Amino acid sequence: LVLCWAGVCLGVPDPSVRDHLMQEEVFRQVGGRVLLTEPERRLSERLCELKKQEMAGPQFPPAMHFFKARPFIRRSPIFNLLQKMPKGRAALHIHAASLVDVDWLVKNVTYRPHCYVCFTQDKSVRFRFSTQQPLCQPQCSPWILLETLRRKMGNATDFDHSLVQNFTLFTSDPEAAYPSQEVVWNKFEKTFSAISGLVRHAPVFKDYLYEGLMQLYMDNVMYVELRTELPETYELDGGTHSKSWCLQTYQEVNQKFAAQHPDFLGARVIFTVHRNRSPSQVKEAVQNAISFRKQFPEVMVGFDLVGHEDTGKPLWYFKEALSLPMNMGATLPYFFHAGETDWEGTEVDGNLLDALLFNTSRIGHGFALPHHPVAKELSRKMGVPIELCPISNQVLKLVSDLRNHPAAVLMSEGHPLVVSSDDPSMFGSTGLSYDFYEAFVGIGGMKSHLGTLKELAINSLRYSSLSPQQKEEALALWQKKWDKFVCENL
Amino acid sequence: LVLCWAGVCLGVPDPSVRDHLMQEEVFRQVGGRVLLTEPERRLSERLCELKKQEMAGPQFPPAMHFFKARPFIRRSPIFNLLQKMPKGRAALHIHAASLVDVDWLVKNVTYRPHCYVCFTQDKSVRFRFSTQQPLCQPQCSPWILLETLRRKMGNATDFDHSLVQNFTLFTSDPEAAYPSQEVVWNKFEKTFSAISGLVRHAPVFKDYLYEGLMQLYMDNVMYVELRTELPETYELDGGTHSKSWCLQTYQEVNQKFAAQHPDFLGARVIFTVHRNRSPSQVKEAVQNAISFRKQFPEVMVGFDLVGHEDTGKPLWYFKEALSLPMNMGATLPYFFHAGETDWEGTEVDGNLLDALLFNTSRIGHGFALPHHPVAKELSRKMGVPIELCPISNQVLKLVSDLRNHPAAVLMSEGHPLVVSSDDPSMFGSTGLSYDFYEAFVGIGGMKSHLGTLKELAINSLRYSSLSPQQKEEALALWQKKWDKFVCENL
Numbered sequence: 010l011v012l013c014w015a016g017v018c019l020g021v022p023d024p025s026v027r028d029h030l031m032q033e034e035v036f037r038q039v040g041g042r043v044l045l046t047e048p049e050r051r052l053s054e055r056l057c058e059l060k061k062q063e064m065a066g067p068q069f070p071p072a073m074h075f076f077k078a079r080p081f082i083r084r085s086p087i088f089n090l091l092q093k094m095p096k097g098r099a100a101l102h103i104h105a106a107s108l109v110d111v112d113w114l115v116k117n118v119t120y121r122p123h124c125y126v127c128f129t130q131d132k133s134v135r136f137r138f139s140t141q142q143p144l145c146q147p148q149c150s151p152w153i154l155l156e157t158l159r160r161k162m163g164n165a166t167d168f169d170h171s172l173v174q175n176f177t178l179f180t181s182d183p184e185a186a187y188p189s190q191e192v193v194w195n196k197f198e199k200t201f202s203a204i205s206g207l208v209r210h211a212p213v214f215k216d217y218l219y220e221g222l223m224q225l226y227m228d229n230v231m232y233v234e235l236r237t238e239l240p241e242t243y244e245l246d247g248g249t250h251s252k253s254w255c256l257q258t259y260q261e262v263n264q265k266f267a268a269q270h271p272d273f274l275g276a277r278v279i280f281t282v283h284r285n286r287s288p289s290q291v292k293e294a295v296q297n298a299i300s301f302r303k304q305f306p307e308v309m310v311g312f313d314l315v316g317h318e319d320t321g322k323p324l325w326y327f328k329e330a331l332s333l334p335m336n337m338g339a340t341l342p343y344f345f346h347a348g349e350t351d352w353e354g355t356e357v358d359g360n361l362l363d364a365l366l367f368n369t370s371r372i373g374h375g376f377a378l379p380h381h382p383v384a385k386e387l388s389r390k391m392g393v394p395i396e397l398c399p400i401s402n403q404v405l406k407l408v409s410d411l412r413n414h415p416a417a418v419l420m421s422e423g424h425p426l427v428v429s430s431d432d433p434s435m436f437g438s439t440g441l442s443y444d445f446y447e448a449f450v451g452i453g454g455m456k457s458h459l460g461t462l463k464e465l466a467i468n469s470l471r472y473s474s475l476s477p478q479q480k481e482e483a484l485a486l487w488q489k490k491w492d493k494f495v496c497e498n499l
Numbered sequence: 500l501v502l503c504w505a506g507v508c509l510g511v512p513d514p515s516v517r518d519h520l521m522q523e524e525v526f527r528q529v530g531g532r533v534l535l536t537e538p539e540r541r542l543s544e545r546l547c548e549l550k551k552q553e554m555a556g557p558q559f560p561p562a563m564h565f566f567k568a569r570p571f572i573r574r575s576p577i578f579n580l581l582q583k584m585p586k587g588r589a590a591l592h593i594h595a596a597s598l599v600d601v602d603w604l605v606k607n608v609t610y611r612p613h614c615y616v617c618f619t620q621d622k623s624v625r626f627r628f629s630t631q632q633p634l635c636q637p638q639c640s641p642w643i644l645l646e647t648l649r650r651k652m653g654n655a656t657d658f659d660h661s662l663v664q665n666f667t668l669f670t671s672d673p674e675a676a677y678p679s680q681e682v683v684w685n686k687f688e689k690t691f692s693a694i695s696g697l698v699r700h701a702p703v704f705k706d707y708l709y710e711g712l713m714q715l716y717m718d719n720v721m722y723v724e725l726r727t728e729l730p731e732t733y734e735l736d737g738g739t740h741s742k743s744w745c746l747q748t749y750q751e752v753n754q755k756f757a758a759q760h761p762d763f764l765g766a767r768v769i770f771t772v773h774r775n776r777s778p779s780q781v782k783e784a785v786q787n788a789i790s791f792r793k794q795f796p797e798v799m800v801g802f803d804l805v806g807h808e809d810t811g812k813p814l815w816y817f818k819e820a821l822s823l824p825m826n827m828g829a830t831l832p833y834f835f836h837a838g839e840t841d842w843e844g845t846e847v848d849g850n851l852l853d854a855l856l857f858n859t860s861r862i863g864h865g866f867a868l869p870h871h872p873v874a875k876e877l878s879r880k881m882g883v884p885i886e887l888c889p890i891s892n893q894v895l896k897l898v899s900d901l902r903n904h905p906a907a908v909l910m911s912e913g914h915p916l917v918v919s920s921d922d923p924s925m926f927g928s929t930g931l932s933y934d935f936y937e938a939f940v941g942i943g944g945m946k947s948h949l950g951t952l953k954e955l956a957i958n959s960l961r962y963s964s965l966s967p968q969q970k971e972e973a974l975a976l977w978q979k980k981w982d983k984f985v986c987e988n989l
C-alpha cells in the first residue's frame with residue numbers, strides 16, 4: 010500500500026524525510042547555500058522576527074502599490090537596516106535620465122538663471138537654458154523665463170509642486186491616475202521629454218551626474234552601470250556637444266567623485282537606443298557603440314535597446330544590426346531588456362530567447378522568464394542574471410501585489426539575479442534600498458534571510474562589468490564594510 | 500570568440516537552432532505534444548486568430564477583475580466556442596454549497612412556502628423552512644415568514660435583488676467592496692452561512708443537487724466531483740438527517756439524472772471538514788470518511804480539509820488524524836487544498852509538500868506551487884495534478900491580472916493540471932466555461948491552442964476518481980462528441 014518515490018515513501022510521512030525535503034528547498038533558493046557566521050545568523054534571526062511582525066501588521070507594504078506603501082516602508086525597521094547595509098552592492102540597471110530625485114531638479118536646476126519654459130498641447134512642459142529667447146517649438150506655447158513665470162504665479166510652493174508632477178510618475182492615487190499599461194507608459198515617456206531640456210544643458214548634465222552618484226553613495230551603493238542614449242547636450246549659446254562629450258564627462262565626473270569618495274568605484278555606461286528606431290539607425294548605433302568602447306574603455310561597457318517592449322519591435326527585427334560586432338570580429342557586450350511583458354507567446358515575448366542567443370551579459374527585467382522553461386535553463390547554465398526591478402514592474406503595471414512577482418519563482422530556484430531600481434526618480438524611490446526591501450520582504454517572503462541579501466550583494470559585483478581584478482578588490486572592500494555592519498546591528 | 504553551450508552557439512544566432520529551441524518550448528507546454536488532426540489544426544488556427552483580435556481590443560478580459568470582465572467574456576467568440584465544446588471534461592473542484600446559480604435559489608427556493616427569514620446583527624440573513632414559527636437564534640431578529648415580508652416590502656424585484664447580494668460575492672465594484680483578502684474571505688464565509696438554511700432543507704437539497712447537475716450538463720460537463728461537508732439536512736417538522744442520508748440522496752439524484760441524461764456520468768463526493776476544527780474532530784471526520792467509503796463506494800471518493808488556509812491550521816497539525824487510514828490499513832484518497840496562499844515561506848505554505856507526502860490524489864489550487872521547486876518536482880513525478888481555479892484565485896485576491904497567475908509557469912512546463920470553478924455561484928460563473936476561458940486566453944496566452952484544450956479535457960477524466968474502465972468509456976464518449984464539435988465549428 011505504501012508508495013515510494015526516489016526514497017520518499019508516501020502515505021504516513023516520515024518526519025526525517027519531510028525535514029530533508031524542506032531543507033532541500035531551503036538550499037535551492039537564492040542565498041540558500043551561503044554559509045553564515047555566528048553573528049550573521051543572529052542578525053538573520055532578528056530580520057526574520059521583524060519580517061514576521063511586518064506580515065502580522067494591518068498593512069503589508071509589498072502587497073500595496075509602492076506609491077501608497079512608501080510611507081509604511083520608510084517606517085519599517087527592516088528598511089532602515091537595508092539602508093544602513095553597506096550593500097557594497099552595485100546598481101546594474103538604472104537609466105541615467107531618471108537617476109536623481111526630482112526635488113533636486115526643481116529646487117536646484119529650475120532655479121538657475123536663463124531657464125525658459127513652454128507648455129505643450131498635451132499638457133506637458135519643455136525647458137531650455139538660453140541667453141536669449143529660444144525659437145518657438147511646434148505645438149508649444151511661446152517660451153517664457155521660468156523666473157518671470159514663477160514670480161507671476163505668486164505661490165512658488167504650488168508652482169514647484171506642479172513641476173514635480175511633470176517630472177515623476179509618483180502620485181497619491183496611482184490606480185486612478187494610471188488605469189492601464191498604455192496610460193502609464195504614455196505618462197512615463199512624456200515625463201522623460203519634460204525633463205530632457207533641463208538635464209541636457211551641459212553644466213546641469215555634469216551636476217546631475219555628480220548628484221546622482223552622491224544619492225547612490227548615500228544609499229550605500231558603491232558602483233553603478235547607467236543606461237543612457239548619451240543625449241546631445243547644449244550650452245547657453247545654443248552650441249551642442251556630441252555623444253563623445255558625454256562619455257568624456259562621465260570620465261571626468263567619475264574622477265572628481267572618486268577623489269572625494271575613494272570607496273566609490275564609479276559609474277559606467279551602457280549605451281542605448283530606442284527600439285522604435287529603424288534597423289539602419291540601430292545599425293549605426295551599434296557601430297558607434299563599438300567605437301566608443303575603443304575610445305572610452307573605462308566607462309563604456311556595452312549596448313542595449315530601450316522603450317516599451319510590447320509596442321516596439323522585437324530584438325529579432327534588428328538581427329542584422331545586432332550580429333554586426335560578431336561579424337566584424339569586434340566585442341560589444343549586450344545588456345538587453347527582455348521579457349518586460351505580460352503578453353505571453355507574442356513575438357515580443359520571444360525577446361528573452363533572442364537576448365540569450367545574442368549572448369547578452371545580463372537580462373533587463375526578464376519578468377516573463379518563468380514562462381519560458383527553455384530560455385530559463387539557458388540563462389541559468391550560461392550564468393546570465395536577471396536584473397530584477399520590482400518597483401518598476403509594479404508601477405508600470407506588470408504586476409500589482411509584489412508577492413506574486415514571477416521572480417519569486419526564480420528566487421526559490423536560486424536563479425542568478427541582481428536587484429536594481431530602473432528609474433528611481435520616476436518612481437519616487439531613491440537608490441536601491443526600496444527595491445531591496447520589496448525583493449527581500451515581498452518577493453522572497455518568509456523564506457529569504459540574511460544569506461539572500463548577502464548573495465544579492467555579491468551577485469551585483471560578480472555580474473558587473475568590472476574586471477576580474479576590480480571585482481576582487483571590490484569584494485574585499487565590501488566584505489570589510491559588511492562585517493562592520495553585521496557587528497553594529499546585532 | 501563564439502561561445503557554445505549544449506550545441507547552441509551564441510553571438511550570431513543560427514536561425515535553425517533558434518527555431519529548434521522555440522519548438523522545444525512549444526513542445527513542453529500543456530498540450531504541446533498533442534497531435535492534431537487536419538480539421539483540429541484548422542480550428543486551432545481560427546482560435547488563435549480570435550485570440551489575437553481579443554488581445555488587440557480595448558479591453559482584455561483576463562487582465563480585468565472577473566466581475567467587470569464577465570459581460571465582455573460573454574460577448575467573446577472564443578467563450579462561445581468554449582461553451583459549445585463538448586468538453587467531456589469533468590469538474591473536479593467544486594464545492595457543493597455553491598454549485599447552483601443564486602438566481603435559482605432566490606426565484607425558486609425562497610418562493611417556496613413555510614420559508615422563514617431572520618436578520619443577523621452583522622447584516623446577514625438566515626433561513627429556515629418550518630411548519631411553525633422557528634425558535635429564536637442568538638444575535639438574530641425574530642423569524643418572519645418570507646412570504647409576509649416580501650409582501651410588506653412592496654417591490655419584490657428590489658427585495659429579491661437584496662437577497663441575491665447576500666448569496667454571492669458578485670458585485671459591480673469589487674475593488675471597493677473587497678479591499679483586502681480578509682474582507683473578501685469574511686464575506687465569503689458569511690455568504691455560505693446565509694444560504695445554509697435554504698440548501699439544508701431536505702427537499703431543497705435534492706432539487707438543488709439536481710439543478711446543479713443540470714447547469715453543469717448544460718455547460719457540456721459530463722462528470723463532477725463535489726466537495727461537501729455532507730451537512731445535516733432537516734425537514735419541515737424539525738426532524739434532521741445524518742450524513743449518510745446525504746450520500747444516499749446523492750446516489751438517488753445521480754440515478755434519476757442519469758435516467759434522463761444517459762451521457763452524464765454522475766456526481767461523486769469528496770467529504771470535507773473545516774480546518775478550524777480540533778485534531779480530534781478531524782480524526783472523527785477521517786474515521787467517518789473511511790466508513791462512508793465502504794458504505795457508498797459509488798459516490799464517496801475521498802477526503803479534504805477546507806476553509807481559509809492562511810488563517811487555519813496547517814495540514815501537519817492534523818498529521819495524526821491524516822495518518823489514520825494508512826495505520827489502519829484502510830484506503831482513503833486525499834484531495835487536499837494546498838498552497839492557496841500568497842504568504843511564501845510560512846507554516847501554511849508548507850501544506851503543498853505535506854499534501855504530497857500524505858499521498859494526495861490531486862492538489863486543490865496549488866497556487867504557490869511554482870515557489871516550491873522540490874514540491875513541484877514531486878507533484879510532477881507522482882502525477883498529482885493541480886486543480887486550477889483561476890476566477891476563484893482572482894476573486895479571493897491572490898492575483899489580480901490573470902496573465903500573472905502562477906499557473907502560467909506550470910502550463911509552460913506541461914505540469915499536470917485540470918481546470919475547475921471552485922465556487923461558481925459565489926463568483927457569478929456557471930459551469931466551467933468561464934474558468935476555461937481565463938485559463939486558455941489569460942493564463943495560456945498566445946501560446947495555448949486547441950491541443951491545450953484537448954489535453955485539459957482529457958486530463959479532467961484521466962485525473963478523476965473514475966475506475967479505469969469508466970475512464971475508458973468516458974474517453975470514448977468524449978472523443979465522439981469532440982470530433983463532432985470540431986467538424987461543426989470549422
Ligand SMILES: [Zn+2]
Nearest residue numbers: 104346373431
Ligand atoms: Zn529599464
Ligand SMILES: [Zn+2]
Nearest residue numbers: 594836863921
Ligand atoms: Zn476549493
